[in-house]
Amino acid sequence: MCFAVMYIYITRDASIEYSQETSQRLNRKLADRVAHETEPFKDGVPNEEELEHFFHNVMVINPSVEVYLLDTEGKILSYFAPFGEVKLEQVGLDPIHTFIEDTAAFIKGEDPRNPGVYKVFSASQVYADDIHMGYMYVILASQELATASESLASGFGWSLALKSIFVTLVLTFLVGLLIIWLLTKNLNKIMTTVSEFREGKLDARIKTKTRGEFSDLANNFNNMADTIVENIDELKSVDRLRKELITNVSHDLRTPLTAIHGYAETLLLMEGQLDEKQKKEYTEVILSSTKRVIKLVDDLFEISKLESDHIQTNRETFSISQMLSDIIMKYELLAKSKSITLTIENVEKDVFIYADIALIDRVFQNLLDNALKHTPHGESISVVIDENKSNGMVSIKIQDTGVGIPKDELPFIFDRFKKIKGNTKEGSGLGLAIVKKILELHEVEINVQSELDKGTAFSFDLPMAK
Numbered sequence: 001m002c003f004a005v006m007y008i009y010i011t012r013d014a015s016i017e018y019s020q021e022t023s024q025r026l027n028r029k030l031a032d033r034v035a036h037e038t039e040p041f042k043d044g045v046p047n048e049e050e051l052e053h054f055f056h057n058v059m060v061i062n063p064s065v066e067v068y069l070l071d072t073e074g075k076i077l078s079y080f081a082p083f084g085e086v087k088l089e090q091v092g093l094d095p096i097h098t099f100i101e102d103t104a105a106f107i108k109g110e111d112p113r114n115p116g117v118y119k120v121f122s123a124s125q126v127y128a129d130d131i132h133m134g135y136m137y138v139i140l141a142s143q144e145l146a147t148a149s150e151s152l153a154s155g156f157g158w159s160l161a162l163k164s165i166f167v168t169l170v171l172t173f174l175v176g177l178l179i180i181w182l183l184t185k186n187l188n189k190i191m192t193t194v195s196e197f198r199e200g201k202l203d204a205r206i207k208t209k210t211r212g213e214f215s216d217l218a219n220n221f222n223n224m225a226d227t228i229v230e231n232i233d234e235l236k237s238v239d240r241l242r243k244e245l246i247t248n249v250s251h252d253l254r255t256p257l258t259a260i261h262g263y264a265e266t267l268l269l270m271e272g273q274l275d276e277k278q279k280k281e282y283t284e285v286i287l288s289s290t291k292r293v294i295k296l297v298d299d300l301f302e303i304s305k306l307e308s309d310h311i312q313t314n315r316e317t318f319s320i321s322q323m324l325s326d327i328i329m330k331y332e333l334l335a336k337s338k339s340i341t342l343t344i345e346n347v348e349k350d351v352f353i354y355a356d357i358a359l360i361d362r363v364f365q366n367l368l369d370n371a372l373k374h375t376p377h378g379e380s381i382s383v384v385i386d387e388n389k390s391n392g393m394v395s396i397k398i399q400d401t402g403v404g405i406p407k408d409e410l411p412f413i414f415d416r417f418k419k420i421k422g423n424t425k426e427g428s429g430l431g432l433a434i435v436k437k438i439l440e441l442h443e444v445e446i447n448v449q450s451e452l453d454k455g456t457a458f459s460f461d462l463p464m465a466k
Contacts, residue, residue: 021106023140024120028103030065031124034058035136040069041128046077055080066139068112070096072132076112088112096123096135111139190218202229253296256289263289299430302362306437313356313441317465320353320360320394324383327364334372341380351387352465353394359438360462366431367398367458374456375402392464399457405450413448 108118206218450456
């Protein structure tokens, strides 16, 4: 409704202005013709008798105009109108000068009968014996014409208003129906997809090419559905890992526990029948199995803490050369017992790194344990330090000449409880998984290269101390 009223108001004003400008253009020369067809001044004063007769004839022929004679200051000298209706004694000359100088200007001047009201006009200079005596000023829309026009405009306005309101209501109704159809169309599509997703069709997504709130809603739903599916997949993966964990832990615990139970039961049942040597052997088996259980429990506890992100690295500056020298010293006896050559290269110069000393120590121990476990008698294990000052990192490589890893197994060796097919060595299967998690806490990636029957090399970089 408001738009209809605004439209009517604008249309009415534009129509009136168009009509007035057209009238001024058509009657631009009217004042000039009036000035030349009469003698406005006689002996320097207005020729009242001739002016009255001429003004009367002009207004009889064209009752829509009013004619005024002005002096050079704009004072009204003569006019033809009922007595008392002309309220102004003088009109402004600026609009008259503009009208005369600019032949294309659309301009309004003061209406002598209505102070403060401006109307379209025609004007011309008046001369007597080549002396500028004043102006002929013709109002093109007389009071009577204005009254009649306003009456007609009022009727036309009401008619236009009713028609506009009717057309506006019809168009609003049609546009409303179209908008409702578009809204319900997109809404039905969204509701259908939501129902499908709720019923278990997890790949259901809202396809939309439009923009706006419904598009944002569809995108938000699709993102939410993707997140839910990812969470479901993650829960399934966690559940699968949980089942694998239970299976692997049960399997790995069963062997040592069975051994502990069997040998302990034998010691009790055959007390007094076993000699000291047999008792010692049985006790050593029990002790070895107990250590395996303790190692497995410790590894499980550690990997759980690492994967729960509850461990914060306590980084400090220390000598990696000194650490590796100490670790190699600890493993020398075990290496000699297996006739394995254990060496460390480039250890002559102290190289300092910035890391968690306890966690990095665990990394080296796990990697050396793994290397010693899979390196046959008479082979070798080497630890190489490479100080690369260009990128501020220290490269570490632990390489053995052991049995190697099949290519199809390499991507999975850092998985929990992962053991290489055919591997009969004792172990929890968590050592490499712990190594990978510790290095991830240090924002470091570990790489592995291996070839069957030729050996395996683990390498990674640690940040050099500044």
